[in-house]
Amino acid sequence: MRAGPSQEEIRRQNLGALLRYVHVHGATTRAELTTALGLNRSTIGALTADLAGAGLVSEGTPRETGRAGRPSLVVRPASERVYAYAYSIEVDRLRAARVGLGGEVLDRRDLDRPRGLDAAETAPLLAAALKEMHQYAPPDALCIGAGVAVCGMVRKADGLVRLGPTTGWVDEPLGTALADELGLAVSVTVGNVADVAAFAEHARGVAAGCDNVIYLYGDVGVGAGIIAGGRRLTGHGGYSGEVGHMVVVRAGAPCDCGRRGCWETEIGEHGLLRAAGRSEARGRDALLAVFDAADRGDARATTAVRQAGDWLGFGVANLVNIFNPEMVIFGGTMRDLYLAAAAQVRSRLHANALPACLEHVRLRTPKLGEDAPLIGAAELAFDRLLADPLDAG
């Protein structure tokens, strides 16, 4: 039960709204901001001056418009000066980037990730990548924090990875290990890769403007990032979206989680490779080889892909009945599977979903591609700045 905000809170909200607008939309004229935010010109002027004073935006004249009269000043996010570090911990590699306000990747490093590294061994590698990139950041630049995308269940409170199917991690304190390596100057936020990618696609990708979105992300396992009513669904502890462990076959195939018949045993890497008669194979390349074989008419691969596509539609139908979304996005290996078996996915989805729940659903692939986890990890860090721009500055 909260009362309305104080004067100071309103100013903070307005500063955050203006900064978020240029962060998402890029350079914007004062006139457009006035319309978009519903504030009068003098308020926009005062807010812009405050943000410019803190070095978060810059103002300048727009390019020649060819129209008469004094042009409206353009407000730009200070992308070169204000940035976040973003990490993505993936099966075989670690990715690190320096991402400017506005969402531009300014610098990046990719590292091999030997399987078997724990959080304490991973954190120094991430910190080293940061130090290397830091040398190239302008000396007066402002780092507003670091965000990390990782496969697995992440405790909201402190970034503990409870269960990471990709990494094999169980209760690995990634958030605190990385914070220890980076020191007090850089705050760390850890998020599940599907949540983070959903956040990115919602902020500046294919789901911009959609308030009800399911982003299905496949890797070794399958998880979902969910936007409901315009907000990220996190659940009580941060573990929501474990849709890969929706059991779809009682006494089905054994799952990495120790149970049987989880959805990901039918649509995940292991299940698809097993169905294609390639149980010994591993990794995304092996999976792409199956799609490729199916493309070339290999009967067993074709059957495996169609069957997995049918199961993909089956589970998505359940989620559509539960969430009534506007959009379902297929990311990671789910993108590959969806593109290889779209007919099966659609057919099963239409057979199993309730018509009312399905009627406005669009099926999409991500717009941000491979960079979505990095962009989303950066958004985790920017989110704090946008909530209270002058405090973080």
Add this chain to the structure above:
Amino acid sequence: MRAGPSQEEIRRQNLGALLRYVHVHGATTRAELTTALGLNRSTIGALTADLAGAGLVSEGTPRETGRAGRPSLVVRPASERVYAYAYSIEVDRLRAARVGLGGEVLDRRDLDRPRGLDAAETAPLLAAALKEMHQYAPPDALCIGAGVAVCGMVRKADGLVRLGPTTGWVDEPLGTALADELGLAVSVTVGNVADVAAFAEHARGVAAGCDNVIYLYGDVGVGAGIIAGGRRLTGHGGYSGEVGHMVVVRAGAPCDCGRRGCWETEIGEHGLLRAAGRSEARGRDALLAVFDAADRGDARATTAVRQAGDWLGFGVANLVNIFNPEMVIFGGTMRDLYLAAAAQVRSRLHANALPACLEHVRLRTPKLGEDAPLIGAAELAFDRLLADPLDAG
């Protein structure tokens, strides 16, 4: 992308917050309001004066406290003067109530509902119950609207019932039919019974203070009202929460929806009666007779109840993995089934849910009992008043 609120919006938010507080908590001293809402004494005084001027609250001295000094004035919701009409459309009956601000049922009428009535035939019965109760309302009282709880999928925008398993309705315009009967003076909001009951339990029932809640409601079908991050999950069109149509058995038993193997075919009325060898029976009494027979040791009834309990735990585990809630509430026939087979429910839930998703989950039955749909329907109507108290007055 919205900017912070204007002065006028803040005042409205504060008025709403104060009114909501006394609506939920009942009579509250100004001192408590100051603490609870984080506003200073003079602001609380001014807001209270505005609300009292509009007849929405009254102020008075509290009962004798035994303490020295001038007692803090007590603010009370004007329950006798400000009210909503609430309806619940159930399998065999129509329930109508006049509910005062503060959530007290001031008057009620129960009517038999012959199966087979459509929305146009139902609306006059609801309107007649309203007119009857209206005679007993104080002449200066203020009706702020009507809310309706109905089984089925309800379009958010206009209260069209897309599919009502209890009523057999398909695309019945309940919202507009009732609005036509009631006239312009009474605005109508229609909600799915599970959503509405969840809203009620979250506002003033067993889930008060819980931000992530699944309220599972059983009747002929099974649906869920979901609170995520403190807010009602509605989905894009208003159809979210159709968990009864999560398919759990491919090629399973036929469902009323035309598909096969939906969860409700295992835990709903028809499935349970079929498993107990009573396929011809119908309705809640028949269901209670099965639980009763199981209680008395009838082997077939016992097996049917245990099996349904296991399936109940199975589906709840899937939902726990998807939502990571703090609380699952079992309402309607799901309450009966949960109480009859709690051991099976818990056992399957613990076997199938991921430990991290399950670790803070409490299983509960509703606090508001049979009145939850009525209380929640009234809350739908009150919600508009609380969003902007002086406008609605």
